[in-house]
Amino acid sequence: MTKERENQPPRTDGRAQPDTSAIQRSDDSTPGIRRRDFMTGTAAAGPGAPVLPHIRSAKAQSSGPIKIGHIEDLSGNLAVYGVQKFHGAQLAVKEINEGKTLKGGPVASGGVGLMSNFAAAPPIMGRGDKDLKFVSDGGKLTGSGMAFVEDEDVLVDSGESGLLGRQVDLLAPDGQSSNNIWQQLTRKLIQEDEVDCLVAGFTSAEREAIRPIVDQHKQLYFYTNQYEGGVADSNTFCTGAIVEQQVIPVVDYMIRKFGPRVYTIAADYNFGQLTAAWTKAFAPLVGGEIIEEEFVPLSVSDFTTSIARIQAAKPDWVFTLLVGTNQSNYYPQASAAGLEYPMASTVNMAQGYEHRRFKAPSLNRMYNCVNYIEEIPTVRNRAFVKRWYEMFPDDPYIGQMAQNTYFSIHLYAKAVRLAGTTDQETVKRALESGLSIEAPEGAVFLEPSTHHCSHYIRLATADADHNVSFVREWPSIQPWWLQRVGVNLVRNKEYKQYIPDEDPFFTMFSKS
Amino acid sequence: MLLRPKAHFGRSKRVLDLREAAMDVLSLVLSLLYQFGTSAAFFFLAAVGLVIILGMMNIINLAHGELMMIGAYTATLTYHAGVPFWLSVILSFFVAAAFGAVLELLIVRRFYGRELGALVVTWGVSLVLGQGTLLFFGPFLPSIGIPGGSFSYGVFSFSAYWLILSLISLLLIIGLWWLYNRTSYGLQAKATMQNAEMAKSLGVRTSRIYTLTFSLGAGLAGLSGALLAPTVTIAPFMGQQFVAPAFITVVVGGAANVIAGAVASSMVLAAVKTPIGMAFGAFSGTVALLLAALIIIRIMPNGLSAPLEKYFNRRAGRAMR
Numbered sequence: 001m002t003k004e005r006e007n008q009p010p011r012t013d014g015r016a017q018p019d020t021s022a023i024q025r026s027d028d029s030t031p032g033i034r035r036r037d038f039m040t041g042t043a044a045a046g047p048g049a050p051v052l053p054h055i056r057s058a059k060a061q062s063s064g065p066i067k068i069g070h071i072e073d074l075s076g077n078l079a080v081y082g083v084q085k086f087h088g089a090q091l092a093v094k095e096i097n098e099g100k101t102l103k104g105g106p107v108a109s110g111g112v113g114l115m116s117n118f119a120a121a122p123p124i125m126g127r128g129d130k131d132l133k134f135v136s137d138g139g140k141l142t143g144s145g146m147a148f149v150e151d152e153d154v155l156v157d158s159g160e161s162g163l164l165g166r167q168v169d170l171l172a173p174d175g176q177s178s179n180n181i182w183q184q185l186t187r188k189l190i191q192e193d194e195v196d197c198l199v200a201g202f203t204s205a206e207r208e209a210i211r212p213i214v215d216q217h218k219q220l221y222f223y224t225n226q227y228e229g230g231v232a233d234s235n236t237f238c239t240g241a242i243v244e245q246q247v248i249p250v251v252d253y254m255i256r257k258f259g260p261r262v263y264t265i266a267a268d269y270n271f272g273q274l275t276a277a278w279t280k281a282f283a284p285l286v287g288g289e290i291i292e293e294e295f296v297p298l299s300v301s302d303f304t305t306s307i308a309r310i311q312a313a314k315p316d317w318v319f320t321l322l323v324g325t326n327q328s329n330y331y332p333q334a335s336a337a338g339l340e341y342p343m344a345s346t347v348n349m350a351q352g353y354e355h356r357r358f359k360a361p362s363l364n365r366m367y368n369c370v371n372y373i374e375e376i377p378t379v380r381n382r383a384f385v386k387r388w389y390e391m392f393p394d395d396p397y398i399g400q401m402a403q404n405t406y407f408s409i410h411l412y413a414k415a416v417r418l419a420g421t422t423d424q425e426t427v428k429r430a431l432e433s434g435l436s437i438e439a440p441e442g443a444v445f446l447e448p449s450t451h452h453c454s455h456y457i458r459l460a461t462a463d464a465d466h467n468v469s470f471v472r473e474w475p476s477i478q479p480w481w482l483q484r485v486g487v488n489l490v491r492n493k494e495y496k497q498y499i500p501d502e503d504p505f506f507t508m509f510s511k512s
Numbered sequence: 513m514l515l516r517p518k519a520h521f522g523r524s525k526r527v528l529d530l531r532e533a534a535m536d537v538l539s540l541v542l543s544l545l546y547q548f549g550t551s552a553a554f555f556f557l558a559a560v561g562l563v564i565i566l567g568m569m570n571i572i573n574l575a576h577g578e579l580m581m582i583g584a585y586t587a588t589l590t591y592h593a594g595v596p597f598w599l600s601v602i603l604s605f606f607v608a609a610a611f612g613a614v615l616e617l618l619i620v621r622r623f624y625g626r627e628l629g630a631l632v633v634t635w636g637v638s639l640v641l642g643q644g645t646l647l648f649f650g651p652f653l654p655s656i657g658i659p660g661g662s663f664s665y666g667v668f669s670f671s672a673y674w675l676i677l678s679l680i681s682l683l684l685i686i687g688l689w690w691l692y693n694r695t696s697y698g699l700q701a702k703a704t705m706q707n708a709e710m711a712k713s714l715g716v717r718t719s720r721i722y723t724l725t726f727s728l729g730a731g732l733a734g735l736s737g738a739l740l741a742p743t744v745t746i747a748p749f750m751g752q753q754f755v756a757p758a759f760i761t762v763v764v765g766g767a768a769n770v771i772a773g774a775v776a777s778s779m780v781l782a783a784v785k786t787p788i789g790m791a792f793g794a795f796s797g798t799v800a801l802l803l804a805a806l807i808i809i810r811i812m813p814n815g816l817s818a819p820l821e822k823y824f825n826r827r828a829g830r831a832m833r
Contacts, residue, residue: 075643077749080651268795296794301744301753304550304674305789305797308543311668326753329744332655336743338662338669357745359657396650 065169066162066422068093068409069195071185071210073202076177077325081202081351084402085224086172087392089199092409093170094391101158102410104437106418153383154438163413164420171195179209186210190217196422197412199405201225204270208497211236215495220424222412224404226346226371228274229452229479230498232487237431237451239408239444240401241371243278245455245477246346250369251279251319253459253472254344255288259316262288263341265306265330266321268295274500275321275346281506291315301326303333310339317342320366328354335362342367349373349460349468350400361464367471371455372403372441375468384440407439411446432490442475449488452479481505539666546670547786549678555778556681557740558754559761560688561733566762567770568705569725571620572631576733576758577751578641583608583734584741584750585645588653597659601738608734609727616726624722638751645748653746677739684732688771701725760805766815769824773817780816781805 070089073082095101162168171193175182182200189195190213198214199222201207207223214221214235221236229242255262264279266272272295280290292313294306310318318341322330331354342365348354350370355363374385374397384406388398414437416422419430432448442456459472485503487494500506561580565573573579586604591597615637623630660672692698703711704721712718737751744750761781765773784804789797812818 075646077752079646080747083651294793294795297798299753299756300794300798302551302554303794304547305786306794308547308668308790309793311543312540314667325745325747325750332658333671333743336658336660336662336671336673338664338671356654357652358655394650396652 063166065167066164066416067169067171067193067195067197068412069189069193069198069200070170070172070405071175071182071189071198071200072172073177074172074174078177078202080325081399081401082175082177084395084397084399085202085405087388087395088398088402088404088406089170089172089409091388091391092406093168095155095387096158096168096410096413097162099158099161100155101413102407102437102439103154103156104411104414104435104443106433106435154380154440155383155387158413158417163416164422168413175200175206179205182206182209183213186213190214190219196220196416196424197222197427199224199408199412202401204228207231211495218424220428222405222408224408225401226351226404228271228278229481230274230500232450232482232489232494232496232498234451234489234493234495235428237408237446239411239446239453240404241369241455241457242452242479242481243275243346244479244481245371245457246369247275247278248282249457249472249474249477250344250346250367250459251282251288252286254317254319254342254367255283255286258342260288261291261314261316262319263310263313263315263317264290264293264319264321265310266293266295266319267323267327268297269323271323272321276319277500277506279319281500296322296327298324298326301329303330304337306330307334307337307339310334310341315341317344319343320345321347323347328352328358331362332358335364340364344368349462353397353399355462355466355468356397358466360466363462363466364464365461367459367461369457369459370400371457372400372439373458373460373468374398375460376441376458376470378442380438381440403440407437407441407444410439411435411437411444445476447479447483449490450479450482451489452482454478535666539668542665543668543670544786544790546668546674547790548782550674551786552778552782553674553678553681554740555757555761555781556685556774557677557736559758559765559774559778560684560736561729561731562758562762563688563765563770563774564725564729564732566759567765567767567773568701569624569722569729570627570705570767571623571726572627572634573729574631574635574755575615575638575641576634577753577755578638579608579612579730579733579751580737580740580754581641581645581748581751582611583737584744584746585649585653586734587738587741588656588746591656592654597656597742601735604738605731605735608737609731611734612730613723613727615730616723620726621719621722642748642751649748651747655746656742658742673742680739685771685775692771697721697724760801764805764808764815766812766817768814768821769817772820772824773815776816776820777808780808 068089070086072085073079074086171189173185173189175185186198186200189198197220200210201223202225204227207225207227211221211231211233215233218235223231223236223238224240226240226246227238227242229244231238251262262279262283264276266276276293276295280293283290292309292315294309296306320330320343322328322345328348343363344367346368349363349366349368350373355366384403385398389395411431412427414435415427415430418433418435419426421427431446431451434445434448436443436445444456445454447454454476457474457477458470460468460470462468481503482498484505485498487498558580562573562576565571565576583604586607587597587600590600590603595603619633619637620630623633658671658673660676662669662671664670692702700711700716701721701724703714704716704718705725708718711721740754744753761774761777762770764781765775765777767773781801781804785797785801788800808816
């Protein structure tokens, strides 16, 4: 989506200019002006202060239900992902209205320990006979044992029904897998329904289609998808995993386990291109080499030639970044043609549950670093999966982004309770106060300066019978790239998406 | 004496190297041939229903993909209910044909001669079918494993099923040729499509011919959908991936002789796409394919079959003389 950056609204310094948008407003008395008043107030109070009582008393709508706007594709080509996410939102709203919340708060990240060391006999500094300092090793090494066998369920009572004593309503129109409709619906939700919070977006194209509208109205917006990273937007909170959390661990593992020669086959649009660029930049750091990159148009569904090209190149493993219904044909076709290379991905299994849909062994030796997958065996996830299927018994699978939408709405509720108001600027400040939440995946920390989340990342793999197992776990991986390029949304407002070309990281280790 | 075995070894290694190189080249040639066959079969199967409905009846059928989807769903559902795969493929021909007949009787027959009307109405039908399938069957059905194994030669390996599909395409071509050139239905259908009034006055029941022809087209779409089902994702909107290749194949083939045209165009398109795709990747292959289609339509507005038909006619004329 690099091209769409021209559409960004001009940078503002915290006090917006009069809103002369091309969009017609139905009513000019309007959240825009109200929010502008808040902007100045907030700026004066300084960033980061979680609760701002003198603003709380101001004009945030304080009667009637709290409205969460939610757009996903409930019909059309992307419905398979959209319906899951919609159900995640419904489950979260239902739990909030029933007086439940996920554990967490402005306490930084961290779950309960599993295997743990404790200081049974710590090293001690003392003085020896000849006045020399020495360190006693204190006897045997520290004790070590099981701190908790498994962590408990994380859904707890919130102490009230709804949010701030108000009912929470979900307004969820259907995006119909069409970017134009997405824009119309975004305008309607913001201008007519005046939603307090917007949760929306599957593809990066959808997100970039609506983000200018979101910024025009300073709408608080959650994008819950796994994506290619780089969005630095004061109004947007990206709660899905990004490339540095998924690509780097899986590429490192694959190169160590299977060898350095990598063949990348990727969907030919911004997600595939940028993720492939990350792979290309990172592989040399761990001794790998991209021997060939192939970008496949989304319309292609016959992969015979691509399969032959992979065989001719003889890689050690294949990095598949294939998206959509057409492109998932690659797996059965490759399997039928006898292609047996190990595969890695950032999207498959956790989004479109290919391991459930395709006959084994099409996905044999597929590796993916996911922040969530239905098969995670922890107690809290078992409880979450059970709650989900009690509400939606006919659902085929709970995907990664469905879980993200679910915890994002709970996270919003936490921020509103902390702010004591639904006023959007105040809630944004509250979200920037170092919130963490105990999601079904594990502890998630919302990093204030970049509006992205740290995630509990697991390396999931499917075997020849398509059983999922986990071969590595990283309890908390930070979204570090935007920090590296100097983004700090708490101090400086921004409304753009950074791309790898803007960072020398992407060329500094390449061999050529 | 001591050196002899070594020299011998060296020579045999050289022979071995040569043999390996020859095997590599042969393997590449085989792979290219296999890719060509696969790709041509894919184009032909995607287009075979549309060949009848667009090529002969001149109905711009935007529900073509959904007819293929009906075939694929029938095959998948019956296969998972325990019906053998080949039987479920045949079954899906009849299900799609029956559906096509109903569609023709209820809707399509009101739009003969009104091309744009037919375009809009079949588009509407496709939306209803796609969304209806999503509502009734959900976003995916479990797939059918690809029948037949794989075999390899040199570095390349091949799927047996695609070879079977190429053979089936050949059989379909022969069958269609026989149907339209050797049966009275074929004669009546050609007469009806050329001049319905004249055919009617000669005693052909044209409305029955229309229904039968549309139904045949739908059935063939269903059949090819079922045949391609193991190689693709079974989803409500799966048919859309075939629509563009199908239309390109039929339009490049032209209407002068639809069957010969479709055969020629699937082979030409595959012959363009395969080597360029193999050398420069799938993206370039697709670009080359579209460029080729563009150039062919520009040079031969009536498609590949117009010169073919002319050639056939001239030969037939010479034979008569």
